[in-house]
Amino acid sequence: MAEVRIPPFVRIDYFSVDFHHKDGAKIREIAKFNTKAFLSGGSATSWDSRINVISPDRKFLYAHFGREYLIEVVDLAAGKIVKQFRRTYPKVPHAERSWEADFRKKNGSPKIEYETDILGLYPVDGHIWVATSTEDKSIGRLIDVFDRDGRFIDSFYLGAGRSLMAVSEDFILCEETNEDETVTIVKYRIGSAQI
Numbered sequence: 001m002a003e004v005r006i007p008p009f010v011r012i013d014y015f016s017v018d019f020h021h022k023d024g025a026k027i028r029e030i031a032k033f034n035t036k037a038f039l040s041g042g043s044a045t046s047w048d049s050r051i052n053v054i055s056p057d058r059k060f061l062y063a064h065f066g067r068e069y070l071i072e073v074v075d076l077a078a079g080k081i082v083k084q085f086r087r088t089y090p091k092v093p094h095a096e097r098s099w100e101a102d103f104r105k106k107n108g109s110p111k112i113e114y115e116t117d118i119l120g121l122y123p124v125d126g127h128i129w130v131a132t133s134t135e136d137k138s139i140g141r142l143i144d145v146f147d148r149d150g151r152f153i154d155s156f157y158l159g160a161g162r163s164l165m166a167v168s169e170d171f172i173l174c175e176e177t178n179e180d181e182t183v184t185i186v187k188y189r190i191g192s193a194q195i
Contacts, residue, residue, distance in 0.1 A: 013035050014032050014034050014035070015065060016029050016032045017030045017033075019079070031074045031081055033072070034065065034066075038107075043106075054076075054123075056125075056168075059076060060073055060076060067117065069087055069089040070085075071121065071150070083150055091114040092133040118130055124168060125168075130143065137160060140158040140162050141157065142156075142158075158174065162186075163175040170190055172188050
């Protein structure tokens with residue numbers, strides 16, 4: 001019997017945010033986000049990011065779904081997306097990993113040209129820190145800072161060898177990889193800027 005191969009295709013998936021009772025019963029859907037996935041006979045992979053975090057006051061959900069620089073803010077009480085914000089962002093070329101070329105050849109998937117713009121969202125103290133795909137080996141990952149209304153405030157580099165893990169009003173936690181490849185979790189105190 002001949003093998004039947006399904007032709008490759010891109011599928012739009014959705015991710016929904018729902019309210020549920022304590023017993024697990026769904027009350028209602030609050031928001032829906034679309035993402036793209038590549039499917040072929042026997043394999044699948046997602047090209048899009050799925051990042052969502054709740055604000056410290058638990059009133060808002062900050063979400064990034066896709067590859068472009070776009071952050072959507074869901075008011076959890078109102079049950080709807082209340083704002084979207086973005087900034088002009090230079091695309092970072094995708095560094096293809098060793099397995100990707102073989103995967104593309106076997107499955108007919110498209111080549112990824114650019115990295116996902118946003119890698120992490122960290123709401124804190126009326127701001128949201130955005131870990132971007134821009135990284136310089138000597139100064140680290142680029143972090144953008146927005147105010148709660150989505151206005152861009154500033155950017156900074158986290159420092160070479162550091163990955164942002166968590167942010168609070170007074171400190172940040174970073175994973176640091178040393179020259180000998182040991183990994184350390186470091187807590188840094190955040191000072192207030194005097195203007």
